[in-house]
Amino acid sequence: MTSESTQIAFSAEGSALMDALVFLLAAILAALGVARLRWSPVVGYMVAGAVIGPFVLGLVDDSPQIHMLAEFGVVFLMFTIGLELSPQRLRAMRGMIFGLGGLQVVLSAAAIGLAASLFGLTMEAAVVVGLALGLSSTAVVMRLLLDQDALATKVGRRTFSVLLFQDIAVVPILLLVSALADGAPAFSLVALKAIGEAVVALVVVWALGRFAAQPFFRLVARTKNSELFAATTLLVVLGAAWAMERVGLSLELGAFLAGLLLAETEYRTQVELDIEPYRSLLLGLFFLTIGMALDPMLILDEIGWILALLAAMLAIKAIVAYGLGWIFDLEKGARERFGLLVSQAGEFAFIVFAAALALGLLDSREVQILSVVVVLSIALTPALDALGRWLERRVAIVDTPGNQTKLEDTGGHLEGHVVIAGFGRVGQTLAKILCSQRIDYVALDLNGDTILRATRRGWSVFYGNAASAETLKAAGLYKASSLVVTLDNPASAARAVKAARRINPDIPIIVRSRDHAHGVELETLGASAFVPETLEASLQLGGQVLRTLGLPHSTADHIIDGLRSEDYANIRDLGG
Numbered sequence: 180m181t182s183e184s185t186q187i188a189f190s191a192e193g194s195a196l197m198d199a200l201v202f203l204l205a206a207i208l209a210a211l212g213v214a215r216l217r218w219s220p221v222v223g224y225m226v227a228g229a230v231i232g233p234f235v236l237g238l239v240d241d242s243p244q245i246h247m248l249a250e251f252g253v254v255f256l257m258f259t260i261g262l263e264l265s266p267q268r269l270r271a272m273r274g275m276i277f278g279l280g281g282l283q284v285v286l287s288a289a290a291i292g293l294a295a296s297l298f299g300l301t302m303e304a305a306v307v308v309g310l311a312l313g314l315s316s317t318a319v320v321m322r323l324l325l326d327q328d329a330l331a332t333k334v335g336r337r338t339f340s341v342l343l344f345q346d347i348a349v350v351p352i353l354l355l356v357s358a359l360a361d362g363a364p365a366f367s368l369v370a371l372k373a374i375g376e377a378v379v380a381l382v383v384v385w386a387l388g389r390f391a392a393q394p395f396f397r398l399v400a401r402t403k404n405s406e407l408f409a410a411t412t413l414l415v416v417l418g419a420a421w422a423m424e425r426v427g428l429s430l431e432l433g434a435f436l437a438g439l440l441l442a443e444t445e446y447r448t449q450v451e452l453d454i455e456p457y458r459s460l461l462l463g464l465f466f467l468t469i470g471m472a473l474d475p476m477l478i479l480d481e482i483g484w485i486l487a488l489l490a491a492m493l494a495i496k497a498i499v500a501y502g503l504g505w506i507f508d509l510e511k512g513a514r515e516r517f518g519l520l521v522s523q524a525g526e527f528a529f530i531v532f533a534a535a536l537a538l539g540l541l542d543s544r545e546v547q548i549l550s551v552v553v554v555l556s557i558a559l560t561p562a563l564d565a566l567g568r569w570l571e572r573r574v575a576i577v578d579t580p581g582n583q584t585k586l587e588d589t590g591g592h593l594e595g596h597v598v599i600a601g602f603g604r605v606g607q608t609l610a611k612i613l614c615s616q617r618i619d620y621v622a623l624d625l626n627g628d629t630i631l632r633a634t635r636r637g638w639s640v641f642y643g644n645a646a647s648a649e650t651l652k653a654a655g656l657y658k659a660s661s662l663v664v665t666l667d668n669p670a671s672a673a674r675a676v677k678a679a680r681r682i683n684p685d686i687p688i689i690v691r692s693r694d695h696a697h698g699v700e701l702e703t704l705g706a707s708a709f710v711p712e713t714l715e716a717s718l719q720l721g722g723q724v725l726r727t728l729g730l731p732h733s734t735a736d737h738i739i740d741g742l743r744s745e746d747y748a749n750i751r752d753l754g755g
């Protein structure tokens with residue numbers, strides 16, 4: 180290698196290192212800034228990206244390599260979401276995914292396309308704009324839902340269904356854009372080939388995950404090498420993402436499928452812990468790169484068009500989603516939140532616009548303006564979601580006779596009370612027991628419909644995220660006698676336990692667990708005791724069988740009580 184080429188290589192390496200340092204510094208400053216200002220981290224990262232990007236300070240270049248690395252943040256996010264689900268739950272949601280998700284994409288794209296044609300675009304260009312802006316941002320919306328532990332709520336499940344269908348729709352949309360330029364005959368042949376490849380890839384990834392992943396992880400786990408286990412996790416995630424990309428599907432869909440296949444293995448928790456650092460760091464980088472696309476001069480030059488397009492898109496998508504929320508059984512208040520939550524455009528729009536520009540369906544000025552609209556809509560998403568959550572709470576309060584007392588007022592005046600995290604069937608039964616003994620309690624839940632029904636019946640239940648330190652403090656956890664976590668979602672329960680233990684290190688925390696293994700996991704996070712739902716259900720079922728077979732009620736109860744005492748003693752021994 181000549182001295183000149185060596186100098187060039189060192190220069191390139193130095194430039195890449197400097198870019199990395201700038202990105203890390205921007206991410207740290209953004210995180211500190213949003214924490215102090217109480218902004219959404221998403222907005223902070225985007226603002227930081229705009230400042231360091233090519234249109235303001237120009238500290239870093241908008242390179243394809245940076246965008247590729249940043250996209251892995253979304254990949255790891257979708258893998259984590261797959262871990263939170265299971266194939267059974269996904270099958271149960273298929274009607275929601277293809278029904279609600281399909282209708283949202285088709286109706287939003289059609290309405291936006293019609294509006295675009297009124298702005299003077301050709302029919303082909305209007306269709307492209309409708310398809311691109313009809314999709315929402317998986318990265319931003321799923322990050323918000325996970326941060327709020329809202330993925331298991333009715334709004335969360337419906338939002339997830341829409342976003343998952345949009346990931347599936349990536350290939351058909353790109354094919355349709357190509358068809359608008361090439362003509363229908365070519366489209367039909369390309370479509371058949373692409374769909375066939377996609378189906379084969381899905382089957383191969385599913386088969387490998389179903390029959391090979393668990394034995395492979397078991398083999399790696401036997402080495403007791405944590406670095407090897409983490410490397411295996413990365414191999415599975417990136418391998419599945421690569422396989423989907425090779426056949427034209429999204430990287431995110433492959434990662435989600437990999438997470439789904441590992442969701443029911445005994446390694447789910449460790450896999451999630453291994454992925455978390457990569458996910459958080461790269462997701463922050465992703466939002467930084469989105470912010471880098473903001474050109475302040477272009478915004479000022481075309482402010483009228485940009486604001487008009489932005490307002491029209493947000494309004495159309497929110498109205499479509501609101502109507503679909505009503506059809507798909509979302510209560511008042513939740514419909515408003517759902518509509519606002521999916522009203523933004525998504526990162527996939529940039530890919531559609533790039534394809535349309537290359538095919539001559541849109542010119543460069545149109546693509547620039549539309550790209551700014553996409554970025555601004557993504558940046559507004561946390562504020563739109565905050566408005567949606569406020570409307571959801573407001574409706575629950577207004578529809579409640581006499582209005583609902585503020586959580587702070589109730590929790591602040593109680594002492595020695597019980598805080599109940601989750602007000603489903605288990606939480607409601609516990610509240611009845613406490614009421615019968617005149618013990619004060621405060622219950623927290625994220626389901627607006629549940630809160631509305633409960634407050635009408637006089638229950639002391641409030642809208643709040645039990646994994647949020649602010650919510651737990653407002654509920655008076657520092658003065659409470661105990662916390663009972665009855666949440667269905669294992670990840671939500673774990674976050675609630677950790678948040679509570681940080682606030683009150685001495686409070687007894689009793690948790691509902693899926694089984695013994697899940698209970699032990701929660702104990703390591705700070706739970707004082709756990710009650711496996713499978714154990715209690717089997718004891719109740721056994722007692723009913725004994726009574727049905729003719730045993731006296733007292734005898735059956737005595738047998739079940741003895742077994743219950745024995746089983747819970749075993750749990751304490753194993754847990755200790």
